[in-house]
Amino acid sequence: MSEIPAKATESEDPSDGAMAGSAGGGAADGAPSGDAMWQSSPPGSMYDYIKVASFSIGPDGHVDQWSLRAERLFGIPAERAVGMDPIEAFVDPDLREHGQRKMAEILDGREWTGVVPFRIPDDEDGRRGEEGLAEVYVMPTTTVEGDRAAVCTVVDVRTLRRIETDLAASQAIFGQSPFGFLLIDTDLKVRRANERFASIFGGSPDDHRGRGVHDYLPRGEAERVTATLRRVLENGQSITDMHVSGFVPGTDGRRHWSVNLYRVHSGSGRTIGIAWLGTDITARRDAAREAAAARRNLALLNEAGARIGNSLDLETTARELLDVVVPGFCDLATVDLYQGLLVGDETPPGLADGSAELRRVAFASAVSGAPFGGTGAHVELGAVLRYPFNSPRADALRTARPTTVPGEDGGLVQTTLAVPMVAQDTVVGLAQFARTKGSEPFGQRDRDLAVELAARAAVCIDNARLYRREHERALILQRSLLPPGDPEASGLDIACRYLPGSAATGRPSEVGGDWFDVIELPGHRTALVVGDVMGRGLRAAVAMGELRTAVRTLALLDLEPAEVLSQLDEIARGLGAPGGVQQATRAARRPREADLSEVYLATCIYAVYDAVTRRCTFANAGHLPPVLVEPGESALMLDVPPGMPLGVGGEPFEEVEVELPEGALLALYTDGLVESRDHPLDEGLQAFVGALTDPSRPLEDVCDHILNTLGSHHGEDDIALLMARVQGLPAESVGDWALPREPRSVGRAREYARAQLTAWDLEPLIDTTELLVSELVTNALRYGEGEIRLRLLLDRTLVCEVWDSGLVQPRRRRARDTDEGGRGLQLVGLLSAAWGSRRTPRGKTVWFELPLPDGENDLIDPAEALLSLF
Numbered sequence: 001m002s003e004i005p006a007k008a009t010e011s012e013d014p015s016d017g018a019m020a021g022s023a024g025g026g027a028a029d030g031a032p033s034g035d036a037m038w039q040s041s042p043p044g045s046m047y048d049y050i051k052v053a054s055f056s057i058g059p060d061g062h063v064d065q066w067s068l069r070a071e072r073l074f075g076i077p078a079e080r081a082v083g084m085d086p087i088e089a090f091v092d093p094d095l096r097e098h099g100q101r102k103m104a105e106i107l108d109g110r111e112w113t114g115v116v117p118f119r120i121p122d123d124e125d126g127r128r129g130e131e132g133l134a135e136v137y138v139m140p141t142t143t144v145e146g147d148r149a150a151v152c153t154v155v156d157v158r159t160l161r162r163i164e165t166d167l168a169a170s171q172a173i174f175g176q177s178p179f180g181f182l183l184i185d186t187d188l189k190v191r192r193a194n195e196r197f198a199s200i201f202g203g204s205p206d207d208h209r210g211r212g213v214h215d216y217l218p219r220g221e222a223e224r225v226t227a228t229l230r231r232v233l234e235n236g237q238s239i240t241d242m243h244v245s246g247f248v249p250g251t252d253g254r255r256h257w258s259v260n261l262y263r264v265h266s267g268s269g270r271t272i273g274i275a276w277l278g279t280d281i282t283a284r285r286d287a288a289r290e291a292a293a294a295r296r297n298l299a300l301l302n303e304a305g306a307r308i309g310n311s312l313d314l315e316t317t318a319r320e321l322l323d324v325v326v327p328g329f330c331d332l333a334t335v336d337l338y339q340g341l342l343v344g345d346e347t348p349p350g351l352a353d354g355s356a357e358l359r360r361v362a363f364a365s366a367v368s369g370a371p372f373g374g375t376g377a378h379v380e381l382g383a384v385l386r387y388p389f390n391s392p393r394a395d396a397l398r399t400a401r402p403t404t405v406p407g408e409d410g411g412l413v414q415t416t417l418a419v420p421m422v423a424q425d426t427v428v429g430l431a432q433f434a435r436t437k438g439s440e441p442f443g444q445r446d447r448d449l450a451v452e453l454a455a456r457a458a459v460c461i462d463n464a465r466l467y468r469r470e471h472e473r474a475l476i477l478q479r480s481l482l483p484p485g486d487p488e489a490s491g492l493d494i495a496c497r498y499l500p501g502s503a504a505t506g507r508p509s510e511v512g513g514d515w516f517d518v519i520e521l522p523g524h525r526t527a528l529v530v531g532d533v534m535g536r537g538l539r540a541a542v543a544m545g546e547l548r549t550a551v552r553t554l555a556l557l558d559l560e561p562a563e564v565l566s567q568l569d570e571i572a573r574g575l576g577a578p579g580g581v582q583q584a585t586r587a588a589r590r591p592r593e594a595d596l597s598e599v600y601l602a603t604c605i606y607a608v609y610d611a612v613t614r615r616c617t618f619a620n621a622g623h624l625p626p627v628l629v630e631p632g633e634s635a636l637m638l639d640v641p642p643g644m645p646l647g648v649g650g651e652p653f654e655e656v657e658v659e660l661p662e663g664a665l666l667a668l669y670t671d672g673l674v675e676s677r678d679h680p681l682d683e684g685l686q687a688f689v690g691a692l693t694d695p696s697r698p699l700e701d702v703c704d705h706i707l708n709t710l711g712s713h714h715g716e717d718d719i720a721l722l723m724a725r726v727q728g729l730p731a732e733s734v735g736d737w738a739l740p741r742e743p744r745s746v747g748r749a750r751e752y753a754r755a756q757l758t759a760w761d762l763e764p765l766i767d768t769t770e771l772l773v774s775e776l777v778t779n780a781l782r783y784g785e786g787e788i789r790l791r792l793l794l795d796r797t798l799v800c801e802v803w804d805s806g807l808v809q810p811r812r813r814r815a816r817d818t819d820e821g822g823r824g825l826q827l828v829g830l831l832s833a834a835w836g837s838r839r840t841p842r843g844k845t846v847w848f849e850l851p852l853p854d855g856e857n858d859l860i861d862p863a864e865a866l867l868s869l870f
Contacts, residue, residue: 059147182276238262309460318362321457327366337429354389421458487518489526491611495699513540514718531604558838561619572647635692665695672717735792776802805843
């Protein structure tokens, strides 16, 4: 037997590992150091993969050794194969002659290789053997005795073809892949790289052999990837879509890849290394980031629309902007507004040196203790900042274009966007958005978003500015229309309170249309008025002013309370329409259906108190009832028919006359005192009535007590409170006489007046009073009707009244030189402080008023007054 076949036979049991080991495969698998020629190869060598079999042929041409791999390939055990003629056993009969010649040539010392069809011999049961195709390599040899023999190496052609197909497919996938493909060995070194990978990182595929991940990635990223590669080698779990970032030689900017990793094995399962399949996702990542940024920006804009502008306060609106952008958009942000705009100026004031002066109204930071001042120093809220003419921020304000400011504040801030806040072509301030070190720099999309956010906030801030200006003007108008100081009235002690909605609740509120008034009427009578225009703002305040003026005008005509409200109702119906009071005046002349879209509705209660009779006449237009507290009694709400609000029209107003005892307390008020969102009206009214427990206290204290007691009932509406304590005119201050319709009554009237003035120690007024009384009584005799009455009233002034039943009102005219009469009323107007006439239920009253002598007033001499008329 030959020596070599014997060795081959030993090495093939069980896996032909010695033949693989001689090829040097063991060194790559981490075998112990030594002579690689004699290191054993583990299962999974190339020979095992291609399933090489071997047998030897002796000098007689028969098989004398048969390997275990040959048994598996041909399916014939060694005891059967040894001694067989391989040509006779395996070759088809038609090819046996040719095979015999080739075998003779081989035994004659010639090598041969080729593809030989073979057929496994029939088994003992007569079943035909399997046919196949083998690639055979025959090597001549000699035995120890010098006889010629041969060693045959056989490979199943089907296995070779499969290997060829696998190699071709592998080459196609590996070499033609559009993705970067690496085969990394167990030492984490590149064993093979494809063309795509080489085209990205430079050089040829062979130039990358032996490199590691540290040659391609930054240190931190390389260490992370290395740890992942080791885990894949250890547990065999594949990794999909692992994101890796680094830099490509010769390019700027960081690149991003999506990497798939899986462990690679040989045909027998031996670990060869790791396959690395990477694809560049930089563009996809950028697109995803752009999409995410777009979604974020859209969300910010949506949030800005919902949160900015909910308040009409400048500072609150600025803070709402910063609440939206920090920290979602930037790390630090401020809002600075022009000083002039904050006080209501239309345009920003220009400084002589071209610099911009603004006041900081809002600041927000997501960085603890960050002093973002925009000037490199900490800036407190409310501080005034001056940006020099040549500074980027002043340039942004001047050009109305955003600008980027490099890092500030001791290196904390990386970039700042200074964005002018523009509303209606007017720059109202500057919004600054800053990102700190380590944050992503602002891009163009961020710049556009900042401009949009600043513009939205600017519109809201401008609206708040305009509202503040309107609110202040409305307050000025409203306060200017309220009675100045403490009103005075004959026979009444009066105290009043007016609180705007903001003062009542502590929160900003629009100006309302509440008002009150105290109007002195002839005959020591007083009109008490409280009203409330429905609605808010400047227009409501203007409507309130017009109604108050109309009330005063109608009151001085000395109309009855119901008639005053009827005329006021016609005026209110035209206040909301174009033309204002003029149209309202026309409306009063021609009844028409009310168009509620063109009117301001208002409620009003109008009361006239007579200090002589202590009787008060009420008329109500949809207002809350007055409250009366009589001495020693509980407070009660007077039953005054409410009527319809002013501006509705179509319904008459009723009057109620009530006698008020001395010391009684009367309260008129608006609904802001007793009504709120948290308390029903009935509860507020009961609380108000319950608070009037001690009417004997000073009126100022009573007012304060009511406001403090009803503090929880205050709503956002204005509050008007008018309180009056009855102090009737004493009987000794009234002189009242009836005069018959005869000429002698003129003289009697003078006598009564002289006697009464003497009793009152008013001798300086006797001559003037006698003259004027005789003129009025004479006119009553000449032009009036029925009984004549004379009444003198003494309070803060002296009032003289002459009544008769006639309806013709006296009219003052200028008498000609030739006229015998017509100078009486001229004389009355010349000598009195005031005079007039009014209708009464039983006729008319003509009256005049004289100031009381105090040593300072110079009384007009009646004789000089008479001479001046001629």
